[in-house]
């Protein structure tokens with residue numbers, strides 16, 4: 001078996017290995033961890049104090065990361081290429097212009113490592129931090145392959161939620177919009193979002209009359225289209241599965257995804273990309289991908305920042321209180337933090353709790369904030385049980401920019417980009433370390449920014465050990481806030 005794993009932080013020469021103690025007065029640690037809050041003081045460290053944070057900076061590409069040997073050079077365009085330089089002979093000129101206009105000039109780490117492999121036709125598993133720019137990496141591959149003027153489906157992006165689908169579609173459309181002063185126009189309808197919900201029927205007939213070049217679809221919608229023979233994968237050149245671990249873990253989606261991948265495996269001339277910030281047991285996954293022929297044998301695993309799966313500008317805190325004090329504690333935190341925008345994650349209501357007629361946590365939090373919070377942030381809700389129009393309306397508000405507090409279930413935890421987000425609150429604890437990672441990853445999403453963001457878990461004392469497990473697994477340190 002010929003699977004290549006490029007775990008950059010393991011393979012690259014480690015440039016800096018720094019151990020920082022938040023009690024030290026070094027400027028780097030103090031700039032990272034704000035020390036004073038109106039109502040809270042950091043009094044206690046929850047983990048051993050001798051190793052507080054391990055930051056590993058891996059900025060030099062290794063020869064092994066490239067398909068051809070690296071020739072040592074002092075030329076900056078080789079060691080530090082721009083996105084234009086990486087994409088030059090692959091992506092249409094107009095799109096490069098547009099990309100720069102939008103603000104994508106320098107590649108993020110995962111883009112720098114992945115794009116040469118993607119352009120060379122290799123199947124790839126993109127495994128990199130939340131907010132590290134995986135979406136742009138696979139969209140650039142798609143635009144290097146498809147002819148948007150042609151009426152046949154050449155690329156499919158599969159996503160687990162409608163919200164993520166809307167976002168990917170938006171970025172895909174922004175990239176092919178006419179650049180200022182540029183020439184030519186894209187075929188309208190070259191990109192289609194095939195997401196569950198109201199417009200699906202209309203889209204199906206449109207799909208038949210004039211197939212789009214690129215389809216962004218939820219797994220279930222795509223499976224339905226295939227089963228009803230409204231669509232075949234025969235013309236496909238590239239398939240991307242975003243948040244792949246989530247889909248494989250979802251009892252609702254996994255069998256549909258397997259059907260799609262099995263059907264796709266018989267296509268010729270195909271390229272496959274899987275993406276996520278978390279791919280537990282990735283070696284097993286890669287083996288299965290090859291065995292099931294979802295990918296070619298030389299699939300490449302691009303693992304960026306394997307040691308530090310969450311952005312290093314993110315700092316983690318927790319506060320312990322009684323269940324009855326949780327809402328009040330949340331309010332105090334919001335008042336002292338004064339977030340630009342924040343998400344309050346709450347657990348999904350169990351079937352049992354629904355049957356007994358209890359209110360879901362989301363309603364409790366929303367109702368409490370609407371009566372008790374008197375700040376300027378707009379209070380919004382996003383949860384599974386909302387109808388599609390209300391979900392879309394909340395997302396639209398969020399996408400207008402900062403200035404909101406979004407009360408959400410984990411439906412908002414995967415892939416959705418909230419660039420203005422500065423604070424995450426876990427009102428209910430995440431169920432797994434992976435859930436923690438994706439919730440926390442909704443902040444710090446401006447790749448080249450140095451703004452600090454925080455994630456705060458409000459827990460009862462019995463939940464402390466669960467958080468400790470997440471700290472060990474994800475290798476971060478959580479500080480206790482004492483009210």
Ligand SMILES: Nc1ncnc2c1ncn2[C@@H]1O[C@H](COP(=O)(O)OP(=O)(O)OP(=O)(O)O)[C@@H](O)[C@H]1O
Pocket residue numbers: 083103104105106107108111128129130131132133134135136276277414415416417419441445446447448
């Ligand atoms: N090269 C770049 N330069 C500047 N900004 C970028 C670049 N690439 C991506 N971004 C921005 O970074 C943010 C995060 O990107 P993106 O949503 O693709 O991350 P991701 O890796 O898919 O995250 P997740 O794992 O959470 O899905 C977006 O706002 C995007 O516009």
